[in-house]
Amino acid sequence: MDSEIEQELRQLERSLEQRLEDVRAGLVQQYSADSKEQAIERENDEVLQKIEESVLTELGQVKNALRRLHAGEYGICESCGDEIAFERLKAMPFATLCVDCAEALERG
Numbered sequence: 366m367d368s369e370i371e372q373e374l375r376q377l378e379r380s381l382e383q384r385l386e387d388v389r390a391g392l393v394q395q396y397s398a399d400s401k402e403q404a405i406e407r408e409n410d411e412v413l414q415k416i417e418e419s420v421l422t423e424l425g426q427v428k429n430a431l432r433r434l435h436a437g438e439y440g441i442c443e444s445c446g447d448e449i450a451f452e453r454l455k456a457m458p459f460a461t462l463c464v465d466c467a468e469a470l471e472r473g
């Protein structure tokens with residue numbers, strides 16, 4: 366089962382890295398002189414930068430999950446040490462918290 370998860374995580378890692386490249390390729394290198402066009406370009410860049418940020422966050426989570434997998438800590442809740450439910454890991458392979466702790470965190 367572990368190698369299956371590793372494959373899935375590696376696939377996810379690759380697709381996120383590809384997405385990151387695409388997003389970065391879409392960023393404007395040189396803004397146009399026209400102020401109207403420049404405003405559109407900057408707006409477009411802002412959207413891309415937000416996407417880049419969220420992709421980077423997700424990529425970090427995937428890399429963290431791979432590290433945990435190799436350290437034998439995968440599937441263990443980082444907060445309470447309980448096992449994370451398999452169903453949850455299937456839906457979110459990079460989850461580091463069990464459902465209870467994740468919900469507690471969301472509630473604050």
Ligand SMILES: [Zn+2]
Binds near residue numbers: 442443447463
């Ligand atoms: Zn927990």
